Amino acid sequence: MLRKGFLILLIVALGVMLAACAGETSAPAGDSAATGDSAGEAAGDGGQMATIGFTASLTGKLNVESTRQTNGLNLWMKQVNDAGGVALDGGAVQFQSTFYDDESNQDRVQELYTRLATEDGANFLISPYSSGLTAASSVIAEQYEKVMITTGAASDSNYTQGYTLVYQAYTPASKYLTGAVDMIAANSPDLKKLAIVHENDKFSTDVSTAAEEYALEQGFEVVLFEGYDSGTTDFAPIINKVEQAGPDAILGGGHFQDGSTFARQLAEKGVATEYLVLLVAPPEPTFAELGDAAIAVAGPSQWEPQAAYTAEAAEAGGMEWYGPTGEEFVSAYEDEYGEEPSYHAAGGYTAGLVLQAAIEKAGSLETAAVKEALDGLDILTFFGHIKFDTSEEAHGLQVGHEMVYIQWQKNDAGDLVKEIVWPAEAKTAEALHPVR
Amino acid sequence: MKKWLQPGLWIPLLLVAAFAAYPAITGSASARETMFTMIMSIGLASSLNILLGYTGYVSFGHIVFFGLGGYLGFWAIDELGWHLAPAVLLGGVTAGLLALLLGLAILRLRGAYFALATIGVNEAMKSLVMNLPFLGAATGMELNFSVYKSYGGPATALWMVYWSLAAIVLIITVVSYAVKKSKFGLGLMAIREDEDAAGIMGVVSSRAKTWAYVLSAVFPGMIGVLFFFKNGIIEPGSAFRLNLSIELLVMVMLGGAGTVLGPILGGAFYQRLRGLLLTSDLFKNIQLAVAGLLLLLIVLFIPSGAVGWLRERSDRLRRVLE
Numbered sequence: 001m002l003r004k005g006f007l008i009l010l011i012v013a014l015g016v017m018l019a020a021c022a023g024e025t026s027a028p029a030g031d032s033a034a035t036g037d038s039a040g041e042a043a044g045d046g047g048q049m050a051t052i053g054f055t056a057s058l059t060g061k062l063n064v065e066s067t068r069q070t071n072g073l074n075l076w077m078k079q080v081n082d083a084g085g086v087a088l089d090g091g092a093v094q095f096q097s098t099f100y101d102d103e104s105n106q107d108r109v110q111e112l113y114t115r116l117a118t119e120d121g122a123n124f125l126i127s128p129y130s131s132g133l134t135a136a137s138s139v140i141a142e143q144y145e146k147v148m149i150t151t152g153a154a155s156d157s158n159y160t161q162g163y164t165l166v167y168q169a170y171t172p173a174s175k176y177l178t179g180a181v182d183m184i185a186a187n188s189p190d191l192k193k194l195a196i197v198h199e200n201d202k203f204s205t206d207v208s209t210a211a212e213e214y215a216l217e218q219g220f221e222v223v224l225f226e227g228y229d230s231g232t233t234d235f236a237p238i239i240n241k242v243e244q245a246g247p248d249a250i251l252g253g254g255h256f257q258d259g260s261t262f263a264r265q266l267a268e269k270g271v272a273t274e275y276l277v278l279l280v281a282p283p284e285p286t287f288a289e290l291g292d293a294a295i296a297v298a299g300p301s302q303w304e305p306q307a308a309y310t311a312e313a314a315e316a317g318g319m320e321w322y323g324p325t326g327e328e329f330v331s332a333y334e335d336e337y338g339e340e341p342s343y344h345a346a347g348g349y350t351a352g353l354v355l356q357a358a359i360e361k362a363g364s365l366e367t368a369a370v371k372e373a374l375d376g377l378d379i380l381t382f383f384g385h386i387k388f389d390t391s392e393e394a395h396g397l398q399v400g401h402e403m404v405y406i407q408w409q410k411n412d413a414g415d416l417v418k419e420i421v422w423p424a425e426a427k428t429a430e431a432l433h434p435v436r
Numbered sequence: 437m438k439k440w441l442q443p444g445l446w447i448p449l450l451l452v453a454a455f456a457a458y459p460a461i462t463g464s465a466s467a468r469e470t471m472f473t474m475i476m477s478i479g480l481a482s483s484l485n486i487l488l489g490y491t492g493y494v495s496f497g498h499i500v501f502f503g504l505g506g507y508l509g510f511w512a513i514d515e516l517g518w519h520l521a522p523a524v525l526l527g528g529v530t531a532g533l534l535a536l537l538l539g540l541a542i543l544r545l546r547g548a549y550f551a552l553a554t555i556g557v558n559e560a561m562k563s564l565v566m567n568l569p570f571l572g573a574a575t576g577m578e579l580n581f582s583v584y585k586s587y588g589g590p591a592t593a594l595w596m597v598y599w600s601l602a603a604i605v606l607i608i609t610v611v612s613y614a615v616k617k618s619k620f621g622l623g624l625m626a627i628r629e630d631e632d633a634a635g636i637m638g639v640v641s642s643r644a645k646t647w648a649y650v651l652s653a654v655f656p657g658m659i660g661v662l663f664f665f666k667n668g669i670i671e672p673g674s675a676f677r678l679n680l681s682i683e684l685l686v687m688v689m690l691g692g693a694g695t696v697l698g699p700i701l702g703g704a705f706y707q708r709l710r711g712l713l714l715t716s717d718l719f720k721n722i723q724l725a726v727a728g729l730l731l732l733l734i735v736l737f738i739p740s741g742a743v744g745w746l747r748e749r750s751d752r753l754r755r756v757l758e
Binding site for chain 1: 464465466468469470472473574575576578579580581582584590591594666667668669671673674677679680711714715720721723724
């Protein structure tokens with residue numbers, strides 16, 4: 001009897017739920033998942049409402065990065081709506097967002113993006129977090145002729161597939177370490193010998209191969225180019241090879257675990273080098289736990305809170321300055337979310353900012369006009385320089401933005417702090433060298 | 437001939453055809469995408485059912501055929517410039533061959549040992565692909581957008597993929613029914629009930645199991661090619677995703693293992709439920725928790741699946757539902 005009662009309850013609950021869902025799905029498109037800002041009413045004053053569609057990884061392995069990215073985008077949207085929107089000929093445009101959970105996997109990305117583009121009437125799209133998910137959504141953006149700004153998608157290959165409406169906010173993977181080569185060339189012109197030691201996975205290999213090519217072009221000599229397996233914990237054989245090769249600087253690394261282990265073991269062995277630049281690990285705050293082994297270790301980051309891109313730097317570089325300063329962004333973000341923004345958050349904000357700049361320049365919400373504006377965009381923001389490749393082979397690839405290179409240094413109080421040492425227009429301190 | 441006119445066959449066929457026709461009637465691209473996910477799940481669950489439902493062998497890593505078929509087909513389209521149709525066949529043949537080889541080796545294992553071995557196979561295949569440069573190694577492959585243009589534009593290409601999928605799933609339904617009604621199927625069911633007794637009755641169980649495995653692998657291989665062609669990108673992580681494999685088991689169990697109609701109902705219900713929760717204002721932030729709770733309740737109270745439950749209700753339903 002109890003069993004039967006449960007069963008009936010189950011069926012009723014299920015029925016109610018499905019009915020509730022079905023009711024919502026037939027609701028008018030666009031407002032089904034508005035952010036809850038006062039945007040809706042404000043648009044009633046004769047203005048227009050633009051919908052931005054995207055998927056976020058509310059669940060799954062990409063949750064943390066994706067949530068920060070969404071936070072950044074939402075902050076931009078709130079600020080622009082509070083300021084009255086973007087002024088166009090037909091009245092001010094305000095923004096609202098529609099988003100769904102992609103569960104950190106590709107299975108439903110196309111389904112959800114198709115829904116955003118067709119049923120929800122999204123005017124513009126923002127990419128999901130990560131290159132893989134972005135690749136699946138790019139097909140849909142292109143097919144339904146929607147401009148999509150990608151953020152959190154560093155892979156170069158997505159921009160060589162013939163898409164014309166997909167624009168990258170991040171620095172592509174192939175340029176992760178090229179700035180380090182520039183930095184060495186600028187700070188120590190007489191250094192010539194580089195060792196590149198990298199994790200044997202696709203991302204790190206691609207980054208390292210591109211860095212090697214660039215270094216050779218710049219007249220460096222690569223005395224060691226060596227890969228190590230993912231999950232390596234003992235770097236002794238690799239370090240022996242490094243010592244034999246006797247490089248002036250060591251570049252490479254992979255992810256957090258191996259990168260920090262490599263840095264620690266290099267310090268334990270007392271390997272002398274002028275520069276040590278590693279991927280991914282150094283920008284993480286927990287890298288400081290290495291203590292003295294972290295000193296003078298540098299690494300690339302898409303953006304850092306103290307990156308000092310300014311209107312003056314823009315003027316000096318012949319670019320237009322656009323949007324808030326880094327300080328304004330950081331304090332607004334901290335007020336809103338109670339934590340310091342990571343580069344994922346800054347990337348999300350920048351995606352909105354880039355869209356705003358293009359819409360203002362185009363004076364329209366039409367895809368073709370916004371595309372033309374994006375093609376011609378050349379601005380400096382708190383996130384850095386934004387300019388897109390417009391060639392047929394790599395349309396939409398980010399060519400303006402540079403990684404910033406942080407280096408762990410000791411401040412006057414003796415605490416380990418991250419300082420930006422490259423590029424010149426963003427640096428907060430001179431690069432410390434030699435490492436040992 | 438008579439067995440082809442039974443409601444046990446045409447009810448599932450009509451159901452799949454009705455699902456497939458829905459986006460064509462509404463003409464909505466969004467409906468097509470939703471139905472694509474659903475019909476794909478129906479196809480994968482029905483294929484798995486041949487092994488899981490009829491033969492009683494739990495395959496946790498069945499997605500390996502979807503992934504491997506998808507990889508080979510994608511490679512043929514991307515690198516060799518093949519048309520989609522032969523690539524789909526290549527995907528199916530590759531998956532079938534892998535199942536044949538594996539079947540000879542791991543189908544000697546029974547119960548939990550076999551289930552564990554299938555997970556191992558999936559992980560091993562993922563590692564292998566990650567080290568094969570011609571398949572793009574760790575980051576996989578991407579399809580140039582111009583490829584879709586050669587099929588008459590991306591919109592036409594996506595509709596073509598959709599209809600191909602619908603056709604394949606209709607074929608799977610017929611095959612599933614044919615197996616169930618055949619002597620071969622009877623042998624499989626005998627193995628499911630008691631493998632040793634089946635052997636004594638004259639069923640050559642190793643051969644029967646292997647062919648059931650091959651049959652259940654060919655179609656996921658073909659569907660994989662369609663899915664990844666549409667997706668435009670294939671990566672080891674998304675091709676050999678163990679979670680999807682487990683979701684398939686849930687679908688088969690939900691609808692009723694060992695029935696033709698069960699995986700169709702299970703796949704449709706599961707995906708529709710997930711899709712609705714995912715896009716609903718009320719539930720989208722807790723959709724996984726809600727889906728999990730519902731599934732738990734269903735499995736607790738209807739352990740034989742929807743079709744099994746219906747069949748227990750009345751004699752008439754038992755005659756009509758297969």
